[in-house]
Amino acid sequence: MMDFTNVMAVLPASDLGRAQAFYKDKLGLEPDPEMSDTGGVVYSVGGHRFLLYETGFAGTAKNTALTLETANLDGTMTEMRGRGVSFEEYDMPGLKTENGVAGIGTERTAWFVDSESNIIAVSERS
Template identity: 30%
Template sequence: MLDSGALVGFVGVSDLDRAQVFYGEQLGLTLSDERPFALVAEVAGTMLRITAVEDVAPVPYTVLGWRVPNLDSAIDGLVARGVTFTRYDGMEQDVRGAWTAPGGSRIAWFLDPDGNNLSLTEFADTI
């Protein structure tokens, strides 16, 4: 039933101006302004609604992630735009902050200004 419907992703933020800088300028997404409710991006055919919420409740797991063909290049590009990648105690990560999963996929995590956990993944089938 829903397998033919277009997927829409949501991420809650407390400040749309701050989110516009982060998601638009730092991550490089083209945003449509639907204030006072949201900013909207089309990302590879999927709509992402960056939605204003009164109380953001960050969680310890990834809420939004991107599949990238070259993780090192993607990390370097975002670091150049001011994004800081997260390091986790007890997790073996390389100099860029990337972790290699047992199956060979490589993942790196970073937070948006509200503490939403975001990720980049280079899947093993593309390495």
């Protein structure tokens, strides 16, 4: 049996400094100072981590790259909008947003695009 001990999402950035500013200014996140030897910047959120690293391939994925969970989607979206985050609107088979939010099963989810064109979701489980 495999003995995995952790999982870490990885997000590409074409400009690491610009990406760090986005995650600080728009999402209020600070890099984890204990994880400074990773070849990028690591953020810790709710006991989980993600690595932001510089590459020329940033923004090429057309899928959700990261989901941030919250207990209060409406309040989180209000705060994020106040920080300049714009939420995407989708209208396709199986997915339609209203005011940026789609209901998917027992979750409500909204999507935004970060400074590096990565698609990020914010989700609330009911």
